[in-house]
Amino acid sequence: MTPRMTTSVLKVVAALLADPAAERYGLRLMQDTGLPSGTLYPILVRLERAGWVESRWEEADPAAEGRPNRRYYRLTADGVTQARHEVAAMQLQMSRATAPGTRPRPA
Incomplete structure (x- = not known):
């Protein structure tokens, strides 16, 4: 499932x-x-549900660190592939929209 690619x-x-x-x-x-x-955070949840991102809680003593434990996020292997594809597609779309002699198309 590919999440909707908004600017955010x-x-x-x-x-x-x-x-x-x-x-x-x-x-x-x-x-x-x-x-x-x-x-x-809602975006990270959607990306995780789509299998693009995985997360884990930090294993640290909050008292020793002086802060709450952090939740860490990173792209999965499939997420890297899909994300690169989506970013490239958006860059191509933007370059076509701004190319000389062309008019931007509505989204």
């Missing part, structure tokens, strides 16, 4: 594609994408 979803996917093997926690993704938590 593309921002999250692009941030995760910057280093596909790296795990990122929510606050870092909010900083990287500029999205608020109320937008980011």
